[in-house]
Amino acid sequence: MTDAITVLGARLRFGETAALESVSVSIPQGACFGIVGESGSGKTTLMRAMLGLQRLDAGEIRILGTPLQQGRAALRQRARVVQPIFQDPAASLSPRSRIRTLMNEVGTVLKEPHAATHERLLVILKRLGLPDSVIDKYPHEISGGQARRVAIARALLVKPSILIADEPTAGLDVSVQGDLLNLLQDIRRAENITLVVISHNLAVVRLIAENAIVMRAGRVVEGGEVGPLFASPRQSYTRELFAAWPSLASNNKGR
Ligand SMILES: Nc1ncnc2c1ncn2[C@@H]1O[C@H](COP(=O)(O)OP(=O)(O)O)[C@@H](O)[C@H]1O
Ligand SMILES: [Mg+2]
Numbered sequence: 001m002t003d004a005i006t007v008l009g010a011r012l013r014f015g016e017t018a019a020l021e022s023v024s025v026s027i028p029q030g031a032c033f034g035i036v037g038e039s040g041s042g043k044t045t046l047m048r049a050m051l052g053l054q055r056l057d058a059g060e061i062r063i064l065g066t067p068l069q070q071g072r073a074a075l076r077q078r079a080r081v082v083q084p085i086f087q088d089p090a091a092s093l094s095p096r097s098r099i100r101t102l103m104n105e106v107g108t109v110l111k112e113p114h115a116a117t118h119e120r121l122l123v124i125l126k127r128l129g130l131p132d133s134v135i136d137k138y139p140h141e142i143s144g145g146q147a148r149r150v151a152i153a154r155a156l157l158v159k160p161s162i163l164i165a166d167e168p169t170a171g172l173d174v175s176v177q178g179d180l181l182n183l184l185q186d187i188r189r190a191e192n193i194t195l196v197v198i199s200h201n202l203a204v205v206r207l208i209a210e211n212a213i214v215m216r217a218g219r220v221v222e223g224g225e226v227g228p229l230f231a232s233p234r235q236s237y238t239r240e241l242f243a244a245w246p247s248l249a250s251n252n253k254g255r
Contacts, residue, residue, distance in 0.1 A: 002065040004029045004162050004194035005050055005082075010059035012045060012218075019045040020056070021218040027211075029064075029161075032188060032195040034209030034226065036202055038241065041215040043198045044087070047164050050196075051084055064161065076109070083160040087167045089151035093139040099150055100135045106157045117157065124153045128183065144171050148180070156187065163188070164196040169204055181208045202241050206230050214238050 003026045010023040019042050027033045035043050048054035050061055052068045052075055061068045063082055068074075086092045093102060107117030125132060128149045134142055142150065148168065155163055168184065169177040181197075185208055188195040199205050205212050206226055213223035214235065221235045233239050 001029055003027055003062070004033075004064060005196070006060075006062040006065075007046070007050070008060045008062075010046070010049060010061065011057045012049065012054065013057060018218040020049065020059075023059070023215075023218070023220055025213055025220065025223070027194065027196060029194050030192055031210045032185065032197060032208050034205030034212030035196065035198045035215060036205045036212055036241070037200065037215030039200055040217075041200075042218040043200075043215055044166055045218075046215070047084065047166055047196075047198055050164060051082060052078055079109070080158060081160060082162040082164065083155035083158050085148070085151050085155055085163065085165040085168060087170055089147040090139055090144065092151060093147060095139055097138070098135070099137055099139070099142075102150075102154060103135070103157060106154060110158070121153065121157060124156050127187070128153055145173070145176055145180075148172065152184070152187075156191070159191075160193065162194045162196065164198070166198045167200070168197060169199070169201070177204070178207070184208065202230065214241070 005025070005027040007023055007025040010020045012020040023046060035046065037043055045054060049056055052070065055070065063078060068078070103117060103121050104114050107114050110117070121135070122132060125134065130146060130149050130153065134146060134150060139147060165184065169180060172180060181204065184195060184197070187193065197205060197208050209226050211224065212226050212229060213220045214237065215221065216237050221237050222229065222233065230242070233242065
């Protein structure tokens with residue numbers, strides 16, 4: 001089967017910083033794929049490149065087998081296939097618009113009557129455990145956890161094949177982090193979406209992903225099935241990431 005996302009030899013520099021260097025990744029369709037690495041290792045840059053929001057200096061990215069193209073028309077078309085959930089959901093919601101306006105924009109893009117979008121939205125909100133009343137709220141009137149779920153709702157409303165979530169648990173209370181990951185996983189299974197989860201936290205990736213890569217300083221240092229990868233990491237860097245999460249390392253036999 002064609003990969004959901006293929007990255008071939010991606011390279012990108014910001015001045016002296018090698019944000020991406022020789023990055024090649026194959027993300028299979030229909031599974032959950034993890035991208036893990038310390039802060040500054042290039043995870044968000046790779047995500048932006050996969051979305052076509054960041055041009056590469058060299059290399060190629062294919063979405064469902066089709067090479068990424070620049071330009072507004074290509075971006076619009078791609079948005080229907082791959083949807084991001086950015087790290088700071090509040091920042092990606094327009095502060096002056098009610099949530100309703102944001103959701104109606106999706107319907108407009110899909111050329112769907114507002115009533116039909118609204119019907120689908122109600123189903124999605126229920127599934128995400130959000131009250132219908134959020135529709136009439138402004139972004140500042142909802143909590144951080146709700147803002148993240150609103151961002152997920154908006155992404156799902158597009159009916160994408162691929163969802164890329166950057167640090168989906170960041171800023172959330174520890175008690176609800178696991179709930180959110182389980183929710184993403186349930187949705188992925190029900191909708192048969194390819195889910196890419198980016199996190200600096202190994203525990204997150206280990207919990208949710210089947211396959212993962214470990215990034216460091218713009219490079220992929222290792223990758224593979226999450227069980228073996230995290231049970232016996234070959235790279236000292238991955239072991240060090242583990243050492244930062246000791247409870248995880250000791251619980252690691254469960255998987
Ligand atoms: N727009 C930018 N301009 C300059 N440097 C950047 C920019 N975006 C990211 N970087 C740098 O690229 C590296 C990778 O950043 P990033 O992809 O955000 O890492 P991560 O998401 O893993 O924390 C870092 O050194 C960061 O400072
Ligand atoms: Mg990041």
